[in-house]
Amino acid sequence: MDQVQIERSNLLWRRCLRVLLVAAFLTAGSATTATAAVPRTSTAPRHTVGFDGLVYTSAQVGDTVYVGGSFRNAIVNGKQVARKRLAAVDTRTGDLLPWAPATDGTVFALAAAGSSVYATGKFTTVGGQSRPGLAGINLTTGAVGPLRHTIGGSGKVLAAGGGRLYLGGEFTSVDGKPERNLAAFKLSDATLDTGFRGTADGMVQSLAAAGSRLYVGGKFKRLNSAGTPRLGALRMSDGQLDPSFRPATPYSVLALSITADRVYAGLAGVGGRVVSYRPDGAMEWSSVTDGDIQAIAYLNGAVYAGGHFTVACPERSRTATSWCPAKLRPQPKVAVWDAASGKLLDWNPHSNGRWGVLTMAANTSLKVVTLGGEFTAFGDHSRPRFAQFSACAYGCGGRPAQRAG
Numbered sequence: 001m002d003q004v005q006i007e008r009s010n011l012l013w014r015r016c017l018r019v020l021l022v023a024a025f026l027t028a029g030s031a032t033t034a035t036a037a038v039p040r041t042s043t044a045p046r047h048t049v050g051f052d053g054l055v056y057t058s059a060q061v062g063d064t065v066y067v068g069g070s071f072r073n074a075i076v077n078g079k080q081v082a083r084k085r086l087a088a089v090d091t092r093t094g095d096l097l098p099w100a101p102a103t104d105g106t107v108f109a110l111a112a113a114g115s116s117v118y119a120t121g122k123f124t125t126v127g128g129q130s131r132p133g134l135a136g137i138n139l140t141t142g143a144v145g146p147l148r149h150t151i152g153g154s155g156k157v158l159a160a161g162g163g164r165l166y167l168g169g170e171f172t173s174v175d176g177k178p179e180r181n182l183a184a185f186k187l188s189d190a191t192l193d194t195g196f197r198g199t200a201d202g203m204v205q206s207l208a209a210a211g212s213r214l215y216v217g218g219k220f221k222r223l224n225s226a227g228t229p230r231l232g233a234l235r236m237s238d239g240q241l242d243p244s245f246r247p248a249t250p251y252s253v254l255a256l257s258i259t260a261d262r263v264y265a266g267l268a269g270v271g272g273r274v275v276s277y278r279p280d281g282a283m284e285w286s287s288v289t290d291g292d293i294q295a296i297a298y299l300n301g302a303v304y305a306g307g308h309f310t311v312a313c314p315e316r317s318r319t320a321t322s323w324c325p326a327k328l329r330p331q332p333k334v335a336v337w338d339a340a341s342g343k344l345l346d347w348n349p350h351s352n353g354r355w356g357v358l359t360m361a362a363n364t365s366l367k368v369v370t371l372g373g374e375f376t377a378f379g380d381h382s383r384p385r386f387a388q389f390s391a392c393a394y395g396c397g398g399r400p401a402q403r404a405g
Helices: 003-036
Strands: 055-061 064-069 073-076 079-082 086-090 106-113 116-122 134-138 151-161 164-174 182-186 204-210 213-218 231-235 253-258 263-267 272-277 283-289 293-299 302-307 334-338 357-363 368-373 386-390
Touching: 055 116, 055 368, 064 116, 064 357, 064 368, 116 151, 116 164, 164 204, 164 213, 204 263, 213 253, 253 302, 263 293, 263 302, 272 293, 272 302, 293 368, 302 357, 302 368
Parallel strands: 055 106, 055 357, 106 151, 151 204, 204 253, 253 293, 293 357
Antiparallel strands: 055 064, 064 086, 064 106, 073 079, 106 116, 116 134, 151 164, 164 182, 204 213, 213 231, 253 263, 263 272, 272 283, 293 302, 302 334, 357 368, 368 386
């Protein structure tokens, strides 16, 4: 082979090598994209217990989900088992657990911290002990703890963090001391924390504690006398406003879910909205439904939201108040969005009911999302007021759940 042939052969080899490298790069890129895709979730609910009344709230602790509401019985294999407005369910199996403290009125919110789960609502006794509207209960034994205060109004939501329990709702005092719609209690001794000075001039409907912030959502116009309507952040340590989080939120905030770098909010308003905010409060995306978003949870790169909507927008809106830029899609009571893009994902378990989903909890280790509310079925699957859905272990084969009649 002469020198010209050798150079031609080398040139041809270099060209082939470049083609192979480009193909390998594109293949690697495709694999990365596929790996980063949101894992699919089954549209068929898992086997679990049900309840004979509304489930308003839930709190996930390890592999147990604690629920509260207006129910008087759990439904196990078609039979009623007494559970007076509080119950615990094994997330792995869906079985009812023996934990059974009873209240004499509706439980609106739960939050867990340490060895206790805390409850607020329209009750006066828990486990036969006087606990008007607020109580702490041992997670294992169901024994009622020392937390006991008189709320001058109604507690609606709870959050725990930074060694404190935070209460939000529609009230004017705690133990006779002025506390306007927000209050904090020391978990160490169950006393009112008078050093926390957070206030809101309207109802607080959602709370979430993360990092050093207490996120507060609701119907209020001013948080700590500042013009931060409907959503803001307070320092957990003292209740002072965190000015580095300044969202422009046009509608009442009914639900919150926090990750390391995003705040996901469920809104009321004209229809309803799921909104993603950055840590500084800038809106990343907003998506429209035709009814309030009452519950929200983040799991595996997806934002699950429930409410009393019947349709949802497949595309994100252009602004915080603009309507859906595409045709609304049938999506009764529950839906899931890609957390990064705000795109509505192709998941529809066909829930029923008028008020739909009222609470959600996510178990990240088991990849299970739990729903509670007023619904009674998902497609052909009877699930009275409580249901669980899990990520597909080996792909989501088979037909989706059919619409309930």
